[in-house]
Amino acid sequence: MTVPARTYIEAIREGLRGEMRRDRRVVCLGEDIGAYGGAFKVTEGLLEEFGEARVLDTPMAESSIVGMAIGMALRGLRPVAEMQFADFISLAFNQLVNNAGTLHYRFGFKVPMVVRCPSGGGVHGGPFHSQNIEAYFFHAPGLKIVAPATAYDARGLMVSAIRDDNPVLYLEHKFLYRRVRDEVPEADFSVPLGQAAVRRPGRHLTLVGYGSTVAMALEAAQTLAAEGVEAEVIDLRSLVPMDLDTVMQSVRRTHRVVVAHEDRRRGGVGAEIAAEIAEHALEYLDAPVGRVAALDTPVPFSPPLEEFYLPNAAKVLEVARNTARY
Amino acid sequence: MSEPRATSDLVEIPDDDYGDIPRETLIGLYHHVRLARELELRLVSLFKQSKVVGGLYPGYGHEATTVGSAFALGPGDVLLPLHRDLGAQIARGQPLKYIFAQYMGKATSPTGGKDGNVHLANPELGIVGCISHIGAMLPVAVGISYAGRVLGRTVVTMSYIGDGGSSIGEVHEALNFAAVLDIPFILVVENNRFAYSTPVNRQYRCEHISDRAAGYGISGVRVDGNNILAVYAAARRAAERGRRGEGPTMLECETMRMMGHSVHDPAQYVPRELIEEGRRRDPVARYERYLLRHGVLHEADVPAWTERVAGEIDAAVTWAEQSPMPEPAEAARGVYAEGGSGRTLGGGV
Ligand SMILES: Cc1ncc(C[n+]2csc(CCOP(=O)(O)OP(=O)(O)O)c2C)c(N)n1
Numbered sequence: 123m124t125v126p127a128r129t130y131i132e133a134i135r136e137g138l139r140g141e142m143r144r145d146r147r148v149v150c151l152g153e154d155i156g157a158y159g160g161a162f163k164v165t166e167g168l169l170e171e172f173g174e175a176r177v178l179d180t181p182m183a184e185s186s187i188v189g190m191a192i193g194m195a196l197r198g199l200r201p202v203a204e205m206q207f208a209d210f211i212s213l214a215f216n217q218l219v220n221n222a223g224t225l226h227y228r229f230g231f232k233v234p235m236v237v238r239c240p241s242g243g244g245v246h247g248g249p250f251h252s253q254n255i256e257a258y259f260f261h262a263p264g265l266k267i268v269a270p271a272t273a274y275d276a277r278g279l280m281v282s283a284i285r286d287d288n289p290v291l292y293l294e295h296k297f298l299y300r301r302v303r304d305e306v307p308e309a310d311f312s313v314p315l316g317q318a319a320v321r322r323p324g325r326h327l328t329l330v331g332y333g334s335t336v337a338m339a340l341e342a343a344q345t346l347a348a349e350g351v352e353a354e355v356i357d358l359r360s361l362v363p364m365d366l367d368t369v370m371q372s373v374r375r376t377h378r379v380v381v382a383h384e385d386r387r388r389g390g391v392g393a394e395i396a397a398e399i400a401e402h403a404l405e406y407l408d409a410p411v412g413r414v415a416a417l418d419t420p421v422p423f424s425p426p427l428e429e430f431y432l433p434n435a436a437k438v439l440e441v442a443r444n445t446a447r448y
Numbered sequence: 449m450s451e452p453r454a455t456s457d458l459v460e461i462p463d464d465d466y467g468d469i470p471r472e473t474l475i476g477l478y479h480h481v482r483l484a485r486e487l488e489l490r491l492v493s494l495f496k497q498s499k500v501v502g503g504l505y506p507g508y509g510h511e512a513t514t515v516g517s518a519f520a521l522g523p524g525d526v527l528l529p530l531h532r533d534l535g536a537q538i539a540r541g542q543p544l545k546y547i548f549a550q551y552m553g554k555a556t557s558p559t560g561g562k563d564g565n566v567h568l569a570n571p572e573l574g575i576v577g578c579i580s581h582i583g584a585m586l587p588v589a590v591g592i593s594y595a596g597r598v599l600g601r602t603v604v605t606m607s608y609i610g611d612g613g614s615s616i617g618e619v620h621e622a623l624n625f626a627a628v629l630d631i632p633f634i635l636v637v638e639n640n641r642f643a644y645s646t647p648v649n650r651q652y653r654c655e656h657i658s659d660r661a662a663g664y665g666i667s668g669v670r671v672d673g674n675n676i677l678a679v680y681a682a683a684r685r686a687a688e689r690g691r692r693g694e695g696p697t698m699l700e701c702e703t704m705r706m707m708g709h710s711v712h713d714p715a716q717y718v719p720r721e722l723i724e725e726g727r728r729r730d731p732v733a734r735y736e737r738y739l740l741r742h743g744v745l746h747e748a749d750v751p752a753w754t755e756r757v758a759g760e761i762d763a764a765v766t767w768a769e770q771s772p773m774p775e776p777a778e779a780a781r782g783v784y785a786e787g788g789s790g791r792t793l794g795g796g797v
Pocket of ligand 1: 531532580581582609610611612613614616638640642643644705709
């Protein structure tokens with residue numbers, strides 16, 4: 123069977139298209155997603171194939187896009203809502219946290235919906251078009267969160283997110299859209315939620331990342347290898363539920379760990395991972411848990427400022443070297 | 449009677465105009481409006497006995513609005529009631545025993561004690577309970593109707609907002625969404641003159657909230673919210689319009705909040721004249737007089753109805769009181785739908 127190379131963005135689209143073909147209950151909604159194909163062209167071609175009812179161009183109102191998706195899910199559809207930019211999900215915070223996140227707990231409803239969030243920086247989008255939003259929702263019960271780093275996962279996680287009976291935030295990284303390309307099978311497949319992937323095995327140090335930081339960790343691991351340090355790279359893929367078992371098993375073998383994410387450091391997902399390791403694997407650690415993250419500032423606009431703000435392979439490498447040497 | 453227009457002229461429905469409402473419906477409305485009144489009075493008394501957990505927001509005075517509107521929905525339609533709408537819940541068939549169990553935090557309530565008071569759902573009956581954030585259920589209602597369209601079934605949705613709630617941004621979003629998509633959504637505006645302590649002149653400057661309907665290009669209707677038949681007739685007409693593909697309706701019901709915002713609130717800020725006027729317009733007594741005047745009900749029948757309503761409430765209270773409290777560890781369960789655990793409105797596709 124042929125396994126063609128696909129970009130990350132094509133893989134997202136193929137995941138959506140495949141599920142829309144398979145299940146007429148899958149419906150997309152969002153601003154400019156129809157004839158225009160979405161601000162990033164993720165939904166290009168879907169309107170032509172599936173029609174206006176299933177590729178719904180909405181008015182500009184994020185809270186109601188999510189609220190409406192909740193209603194659609196309650197009545198038996200599997201809506202996939204697009205936030206034009208993840209940053210605007212702040213307007214839908216209440217709908218996600220209080221409405222979507224509690225409907226199963228309170229009333230036993232299933233709420234099978236996906237909110238696609240074009241996230242992240244590195245594209246000089248400035249303070250309101252570059253943010254990572256996972257930490258705001260990581261704290262909220264009832265929501266699942268996935269963050270693919272490869273094209274294969276972008277499609278496989280989209281399939282699982284759509285088939286899941288819970289609200290799922292699907293964090294698609296804008297920087298990766300056309301920069302990441304890997305092999306994606308033609309045949310139907312999915313990547314389960316809550317299963318991390320070991321991207322590179324190693325025995326001296328564990329590097330944990332997701333989304334954009336996976337590539338940084340792999341690059342850092344390559345340099346470390348030349349220095350005689352074999353780093354294991356774990357791609358979390360899914361933040362809620364999170365595969366902490368894979369992380370713990372690795373830490374118990376390597377005794378050193380660095381957690382890297384693009385989101386800000388304070389109160390970020392990395393803080394939770396570090397706390398879990400401290401609580402469950404402290405006696406295995408030979409060094410403090412290292413953290414690599416963005417600055418605790420708004421995302422700056424100008425390229426040198428943004429570069430200073432964001433994590434990159436060099437910053438991962440620096441923290442990894444310190445941790446390895448500790 | 450002519451169709452309501454996209455303005456908010458008060459739709460006055462003369463008494464003799466109800467000829468097309470079958471006797472069975474007239475009696476059903478009577479039964480439920482009496483139940484709504486007695487149910488809440490019982491809840492207030494249970495509250496005073498410390499048997500109600502948490503808050504209580506009586507809809508005393510709203511019975512014609514809540515019962516009359518929800519009674520107009522059909523079997524596949526969906527109701528999304530708000531904090532003062534127990535009347536709508538029971539009009540839709542929510543069992544009384546569940547309501548009492550819910551207020552007492554019992555394991556047998558539909559939420560198993562995980563949520564309280566009027567935050568009740570019932571997937572089989574097409575009821576989605578609210579969150580406390582006023583306005584947040586309106587886009588959900590629009591989505592439910594929209595799903596019906598995609599699945600090839602017309603689903604009329606009805607939700608509520610108060611005069612205070614009408615100031616919330618999501619009301620605009622949802623009405624605009626519903627308007628551009630021609631959604632059969634009915635927003636019942638319960639204009640009871642106060643939002644907690646804030647009077648209507650601090651909420652809006654237009655003459656009537658329903659005047660806004662024209663701005664959305666939708667139908668706006670205003671009725672006497674203490675006249676159950678006017679509310680029922682207007683809601684039914686709104687549902688029919690929706691089913692014909694003519695889009696949403698804003699149905700403003702002019703009523704009066706006859707108790708405080710909650711049982712904790714003595715409502716000293718409400719001028720006495722308003723309370724007295726509200727008493728004169730009492731929706732339950734008024735409807736009873738109407739039925740007696742038209743020979744639908746006879747003076748001799750009333751005590752039997754009173755007994756029947758009290759009996760139904762007694763039975764429900766007993767059931768709820770005898771129900772167990774939830775197991776503490778249940779608090780940790782059920783956050784996510786797992787292994788097909790979740791339910792869907794209308795039983796799936
Ligand atoms: C978004 C939001 N803000 C504030 C509140 C607190 N609150 C609950 S009811 C209420 C007043 C509502 O007044 P109105 O909409 O007129 O309805 P009524 O209670 O009079 O029926 C307030 C302020 C809330 N529940 N939600």
